[in-house]
Amino acid sequence: NAGVTQTPKFRVLKTGQSMTLLCAQDMNHEYMYWYRQDPGMGLRLIHYSVGEGTTAKGEVPDGYNVSRLKKQNFLLGLESAAPSQTSVYFCASSRTSGSFQETQYFGPGTRLLVL
Amino acid sequence: GQQVMQIPQYQHVQEGEDFTTYCNSSTTLSNIQWYKQRPGGHPVFLIQLVKSGEVKKQKRLTFQFGEAKKNSSLHITATQTTDVGTYFCAGYTGTASKLTFGTGTRLQVTL
Numbered sequence: 001n002a003g004v005t006q007t008p009k010f011r012v013l014k015t016g017q018s019m020t021l022l023c024a025q026d027m028n029h030e031y032m033y034w035y036r037q038d039p040g041m042g043l044r045l046i047h048y049s050v051g052e053g054t055t056a057k058g059e060v061p062d063g064y065n066v067s068r069l070k071k072q073n074f075l076l077g078l079e080s081a082a083p084s085q086t087s088v089y090f091c092a093s094s095r096t097s098g099s100f101q102e103t104q105y106f107g108p109g110t111r112l113l114v115l
Numbered sequence: 116g117q118q119v120m121q122i123p124q125y126q127h128v129q130e131g132e133d134f135t136t137y138c139n140s141s142t143t144l145s146n147i148q149w150y151k152q153r154p155g156g157h158p159v160f161l162i163q164l165v166k167s168g169e170v171k172k173q174k175r176l177t178f179q180f181g182e183a184k185k186n187s188s189l190h191i192t193a194t195q196t197t198d199v200g201t202y203f204c205a206g207y208t209g210t211a212s213k214l215t216f217g218t219g220t221r222l223q224v225t226l
Contacts, residue, residue: 031212040124042203043158043216050212058213059116090157103148104205104214106157 001026004107006091012113013081021076021110023091030096032074033104034058034066036087043090049074081114088112117142119206121217128224134194136220138187138204145207147180147187148214153200194224 004025013019023032034046045058049068063085065077074093078085088111092104118141128134138147146165150158162171164180164187171178177190187204204217 033213035216040218042121042218043205045213045215048213092158103160103163104158106159109157 003027004091004093004105006089006107006110008110009108010111010113012115013078014115015082017081018077018079019081019112020078021089021091021112023074023076023093023107024072025074025091025093025105026072027093027095027105028071029093029105030071031094031102032068033092033094034064034074034076035090035092036060036085037090037109038087046076046089081112083114086112086114117206117208117215119204119215119217121202121204121220123220124218125221126223128194128222130196130224130226131193134191134198134222136189136202136204136222138189138206138217140185140206140215142208143184145184147184147204147206149178149187149189150203150205150216151200152203152219156200158203191222194222196224196226198222199224 007022033048035043044060047066049055052071055066067075088109090109091107094102094104148163149161152158168182169180175192179188201219201221203219205214
């Protein structure tokens with residue numbers, strides 16, 4: 001099993017450009033998450049999904065959109081990149097929580113630089 | 116909204132010294148998880164605590180969950196250079212499907 005994979009690993013964008021980050025998991029997990037990590041800020045949740053075809057906003061959703069058309073994939077889109085979106089982006093997945101929350105498995109991250 | 120703070124933000128120790136990081140939530144947690152992130156890496160799950168007052172050990176690491184389920188700690192005995200990284204606590208509240216991560220404690224260990 002590859003676990004959670006992310007593409008691309010690194011990207012440089014100019015202000016105003018758009019891009020899509022792809023997350024894929026092969027563990028048949030229901031739940032998927034997108035976080036951003038900035039120095040001294042820990043991990044902040046951008047959007048998440050509790051199943052195919054569903055999405056929900058996290059703590060810092062502005063400027064991002066997501067889609068979960070297939071269970072194994074979770075896409076994060078930046079329509080018009082801004083320098084404030086320079087960050088490391090992590091995708092994570094977990095099994096259905098039910099009444100007991102499960103551990104999250106993280107991808108290797110995507111480093112994004114917006115000039 | 117829910118906030119999870121960790122102290123200290125950074126600690127530098129000599130190899131062999133002990134290390135403790137503390138995690139405090141503004142709300143009661145149903146459970147708490149700890150993750151470790153090596154420099155340049157991604158967070159990796161270490162352990163989950165569920166019960167009030169629970170204590171779990173993993174070799175040199177001891178994890179505690181407070182009686183009120185609003186705080187937790189991670190203690191490392193006799194640190195080694197392999198312990199270098201950032202340690203995050205993360206908590207769920209009620210039936211929420213999203214984790215709230217703490218701000219993290221970065222540990223540096225030197226010989």
